[in-house]
Amino acid sequence: MFANRYISEATQIQVRQRAKFLCEYCHASEQWQYVSFTVDHVIPISKGGANFIDNLALACFHGNRQKSDKIKSFDEQTLSEVFLFHPRNDSWQEHFFWTKDTLSIIGLTATGRATVTALRFNRARIINIRAADQEIGRHPPPDEPIQS
Numbered sequence: 001m002f003a004n005r006y007i008s009e010a011t012q013i014q015v016r017q018r019a020k021f022l023c024e025y026c027h028a029s030e031q032w033q034y035v036s037f038t039v040d041h042v043i044p045i046s047k048g049g050a051n052f053i054d055n056l057a058l059a060c061f062h063g064n065r066q067k068s069d070k071i072k073s074f075d076e077q078t079l080s081e082v083f084l085f086h087p088r089n090d091s092w093q094e095h096f097f098w099t100k101d102t103l104s105i106i107g108l109t110a111t112g113r114a115t116v117t118a119l120r121f122n123r124a125r126i127i128n129i130r131a132a133d134q135e136i137g138r139h140p141p142p143d144e145p146i147q148s
């Protein structure tokens, strides 16, 4: 069956503004990246997701690539397969927080933990970028939950 995955320029602008130009998964800022972020289908078209704005999220290039067409992943703590974080239905604050040094993201819930692992939120390269950005005041984004 033909499924349209074309996203208009106007919709892409809306998605970026709604996301405040942050990756809606790992909260990287598009402003400081070399590669443009992509508009991700939260539920992939191949898994029945719609091509509407309610199913779209801004995602960094690496996150989008890791996510691919996954909707679920494994949580090591509860030993269960759970849904990945859904930026439209889930609140970031309920599933994630930053470590005290704000360089790594910790999953609070099974979904949070599975998403951190599946999308490799804390790979060495991104931690280095966060550290460099932090030194010049570009990281973390404002009003983020940080480990107390």
Ligand SMILES: [Zn+2]
Pocket (backbone or CB within 6 Å): 023, 024, 025, 026, 027, 028, 059, 060, 061, 062, 063, 064
């Ligand atoms: Zn990301």
